[in-house]
Amino acid sequence: MSAHDQLLVVIDPVARRSDGESVRIAKDVLCGGSEAKICLPEGPEEFARALARRGSRRPVVIGDDRALLRAVSLLYRDRWLGDGALSLIPVGPAVELAHSLGVPPGPVAAARAVLDGVVRRLDLLVDESDGVVVGDLTIPASPVPVGAGTVWGACRHLARSLVRPAPVPAARIHRQRLRVEADGMVLADLNREVEGVTVRTAGGRAEVLIQPGGSGEPLTAKALTVTVSGPDFRYRADTQVTGPVRTRTWTLRPGAWGLTLPYQPPP
Numbered sequence: 001m002s003a004h005d006q007l008l009v010v011i012d013p014v015a016r017r018s019d020g021e022s023v024r025i026a027k028d029v030l031c032g033g034s035e036a037k038i039c040l041p042e043g044p045e046e047f048a049r050a051l052a053r054r055g056s057r058r059p060v061v062i063g064d065d066r067a068l069l070r071a072v073s074l075l076y077r078d079r080w081l082g083d084g085a086l087s088l089i090p091v092g093p094a095v096e097l098a099h100s101l102g103v104p105p106g107p108v109a110a111a112r113a114v115l116d117g118v119v120r121r122l123d124l125l126v127d128e129s130d131g132v133v134v135g136d137l138t139i140p141a142s143p144v145p146v147g148a149g150t151v152w153g154a155c156r157h158l159a160r161s162l163v164r165p166a167p168v169p170a171a172r173i174h175r176q177r178l179r180v181e182a183d184g185m186v187l188a189d190l191n192r193e194v195e196g197v198t199v200r201t202a203g204g205r206a207e208v209l210i211q212p213g214g215s216g217e218p219l220t221a222k223a224l225t226v227t228v229s230g231p232d233f234r235y236r237a238d239t240q241v242t243g244p245v246r247t248r249t250w251t252l253r254p255g256a257w258g259l260t261l262p263y264q265p266p267p
Helices: 013-018 020-033 046-053 065-077 096-100 108-116 154-162
Strands: 008-010 037-040 058-064 085-088 118-127 136-139 179-182 185-188 195-200 206-212 219-223 225-237 238-261
Touching: 008 013, 008 020, 008 046, 013 020, 013 058, 013 065, 020 037, 020 058, 020 108, 046 065, 058 065, 065 085, 065 096, 065 118, 065 238, 085 096, 085 108, 108 185, 118 195, 179 206, 179 219, 185 206, 185 219, 206 225
Parallel strands: 008 037, 008 058, 058 085, 085 238
Antiparallel strands: 118 238, 136 195, 136 225, 179 185, 179 225, 195 206, 206 219, 225 238
């Protein structure tokens, strides 16, 4: 078999506990079409060691969005993602982010994509401590259910709240005074409150959306670097809440990682 057919399959423990049948099916498909080394880590440290010892094998993660984000973070810090590609079979309680990236649902379809798919280069948001964001970044750290990384920010939450039977009490709206800069341009400053800031990758740029306090119109901008500063604030990067911090800068890394996805013939 070629090097392309030699896989390192890391099966996240959450996937094994939550849906052992899907794990078994995915493993059978992979082993039937490749030379696959199977790793069964029991926790984050063993997960990291398994990826670090991948050698020339292509890494494949069977797990949910948290497992995907853990793998992307580890491989980015290892400076491998720029040349290599990660494969994922989404299994677990939260797989919305994986599906939004184009990974097909179902263990058979996802495993076939690993074997027969193509690599798509995707952007990353990276902060000064090498923390990575694959989907959305939100401030304040909104109480989005785990796995809802594909929800587009504060404005979408606001729009949803308008159609709910019971309005959100004003006391629950958390406003902050934040300074938001996009490529050095000040979009919001400490003299005005904001209800939310969302940052996401959007075609080679970071798209910034600011929901001002009160009845002001949302403000959007695109940039390569975004800096947020102010009193202690927390933020949600995909499924992970971080903070409090007083300043943080995210830089867009175009095409920084590769994900194996199903082949799509040209129209």
